[in-house]
Amino acid sequence: MDRIIFGDNQFFAVNHISDEKSRAQSIKFKDDSAIIKTLDIARESGINTFMCTTHDRIANICDIIRNNPTKYQDFKIYPCMPYAHKYANAVTELGIPGTLKQYVPGNFLGSLFKGGVAYLSKDYISIMELLIDSEMKMFKGINTPVIFLQNVITDLLLGLGMNEFLVAYAKYVKQKYNAEPGFITMNLPKLLNVLENGGIENPIICASINKVNFRMSGGKELYEKVLSEGRCRVIAMQVLGGGAIPAGEALEYVSNLPNVESILFGASSRQNIENTVETINHHDSKKMDLKLNLSNF
Amino acid sequence: MVKVALIGAGKMGISHLSILGAHPNVEIVGVCDTSKMVVDVLERYSGYKCFSDYLKMVDESQPDAVFVAVPTKHHYPMVKQLLKRGIHVFTEKPFCLNPEESFELSQLAKQTGLVNQVGYHNKFVGTFKEVKKLVKEGFIGEITHFQGEAYGPVAVKKKSETWRSDPNEGGGCLMDYASHVIDLINDIIAPIESCKGSILKSIYSKNVDDSVYALVSIKSGVSGVISVNWSDETYRKMSTSITIIGTEGKIVSDANELKIYFKGDKFPKGYSKGWNVKYVTDLTDEVNFYLRGEEYSAQIDYFIKSVKGETKKDINTFDSAWKTDKTISLIKNQSTL
Structure with a gap:
């Protein structure tokens, strides 16, 4: 995975500290062209991976990427599924069975017996596979080397002890899309144990990691311990702690953590994007110099 | 266990x-x-x-x-x-x-x-907890007026009927959405005990209200406005906010951001004269397991601790929810007059 990954919260008015900022973002990114413009600034700054939710508007962005193959030749997307509000609203309106009827493609009862699988225990896994396929449709023809399960689903399943679904998700993504499965979570230590017990070695996990212990369930010390053990490939997100930490300080902390393979961030302005990239690169090169000095020693 | x-x-x-x-x-x-x-x-x-x-x-x-x-x-x-x-x-x-x-x-x-x-669950949100503390300790002086608001995209088109759209089952914007705002005001300021005027409007729903506007007051006579609309698609999800005006300052807070203005030199530690902004991230305790907001985990943890006898058992009691139901009923009855 690339060291720096660009996120999409700013495009969809997701702001953890201010409803006002969230509205300003809605206005700024009303048109798809504004999203593409910002993605292009990120690319010019050297970022080639875009991690995004399966929001309806991403389908339009995918169209633009597909229609400009030369321009986006090296560009990768890490889809994160599902766009939870779509399902949450549907569950409020239709209930759980009604939602499945609406979103599982094809005939619902027919889907239950997909591929003539007779083992009942397999059927709900098959429904999940169909839902994955429906979420992945918009990315057809686009390079998606890692496919993520959103934290609200990962953590819901984790709490419910439905570990089989997490393992089945990983298997299906590998087999059908030839991609690495990824998991977004707010509960990294707990999830890692469950995935390892399910036979998933060295999983890709994207989690909230920051200096102020924000959304790091189990606590920062436990996270640092797990990181030092190198048992998973980590993407750090929410590195600014929802805005609580000054950017320089926040990036210095996360850049110097062991076994954090990638850093995910989102920003709207050229200046913020360029500054973030420069700061991470600066800390990385300092770390590299230190390593070289030590090995020369 | x-x-x-x-x-x-x-x-x-x-x-x-x-x-x-x-x-x-x-x-x-x-x-x-x-x-x-x-x-x-x-x-x-x-x-x-x-x-x-x-x-x-x-x-x-x-x-x-x-x-x-x-x-x-x-x-x-x-x-x-x-x-x-x-x-x-x-x-x-x-x-x-x-x-x-x-x-x-x-x-x-x-x-x-x-x-x-x-x-x-709003009572377990860091910003609202802080608002309550600031109000109870008198830092904004005597309260003169308040406003409670909530907006969100629940009913944004005519659609199929569910229990939420049936008034006999507890559906509607007043019961489902405005109840949060009322409960917060009742807790932070004082129970709303009179309603001088209210409008319950259906916008897309056939049988229930999609918006609630009410002029209310607490026992001491302090007035307030409630403005709630669950048919506002400009919000990505429910947004609840409260504004409290006092003789010594003013508070504007939602679940993410608390803004407080102090007129004079009387303010708590960590604040200063004039405008102050605090974010929920500064005011939130970490939870052991996070699913969809710290407050959801925190309220369950509080309940389990209460069962084990480790709390004062005084947050979100049936008694406080009864007072909220009383206010809901006041607003509903006033609207039919």
Whole structure:
């Protein structure tokens, strides 16, 4: 995975500290062209991976990427599924069975017996596979080397002890899309144990990691311990702690953590994007110099 | 370990179940739901013992505590049965369809001494907790006026009917959305005891209100405005906010951001004269398991601690939810005059 990954919260008015900022973002990114413009600034700054939710508007962005193959030749997307509000609203309106009827493609009862699988225990896994396929449709023809399960689903399943679904998700993504499965979570230590017990070695996990212990369930010390053990490939997100930490300080902390393979961030302005990239690169090169000095020693 | 059972595995129920499932001091002993499919999945993949009859579940699984997350109209009979059996109860909001039912249950809970809590999760949100502290300690002086607002995209087009759109089942914007705002004001300032005028409007729903506008006041006469609309698609999700104007300052807060203005030199530690901004990230305690907001985990943790006798058992009691139901009823009655 690339060291720096660009996120999409700013495009969809997701702001953890201010409803006002969230509205300003809605206005700024009303048109798809504004999203593409910002993605292009990120690319010019050297970022080639875009991690995004399966929001309806991403389908339009995918169209633009597909229609400009030369321009986006090296560009990768890490889809994160599902766009939870779509399902949450549907569950409020239709209930759980009604939602499945609406979103599982094809005939619902027919889907239950997909591929003539007779083992009942397999059927709900098959429904999940169909839902994955429906979420992945918009990315057809686009390079998606890692496919993520959103934290609200990962953590819901984790709490419910439905570990089989997490393992089945990983298997299906590998087999059908030839991609690495990824998991977004707010509960990294707990999830890692469950995935390892399910036979998933060295999983890709994207989690909230920051200096102020924000959304790091189990606590920062436990996270640092797990990181030092190198048992998973980590993407750090929410590195600014929802805005609580000054950017320089926040990036210095996360850049110097062991076994954090990638850093995910989102920003709207050229200046913020360029500054973030420069700061991470600066800390990385300092770390590299230190390593070289030590090995020369 | 606290033995817990759940009635109603819908959207809120499943969320509670997941948080309970991850709680180190909880053992889930039963789940009751009427959907065959939901029960099937929970039995097969979570290994929970499931039932379709809640009394049968309670008799067989002998829980210490039960979470009730079914449509509001079922709260009264179910909670009554549970309290009579000596079981601690956490129930979803709004509490009951009318204040008479809520009063009876709150009295029963008091008599039995059982833990009783209602799911008004905003009271566990860092910003609102801080607002309450600032108001109670008098930092904005004497309150002269308040405004409570909530907006969100629940009913943004004409659509199929569910229990939320049935007034007899506890649906509608006043019951479902405005109840949060009312409950917050009742807790932070004082219970709303009169309503001078109110409008309940249907926009897209056939049978229930989609927006609520009311002019209200508390016992001391301090006035306030309530403005709630769940048919506002410019919001991505529910946004609840409260504005409180005092003689010494002013507070504007939502679940993410608390803005407070101090007129003079009297302000608490960590604040200064003029405008101050605090973010929920500065005001939130870490939880052991995060699913969809710290407040959802925190309210469950508080309930479990209450069952174990480790709290004052004074947040979101049936008594406070009864007062909220009373205000809801005031606003509803005023609108029909």
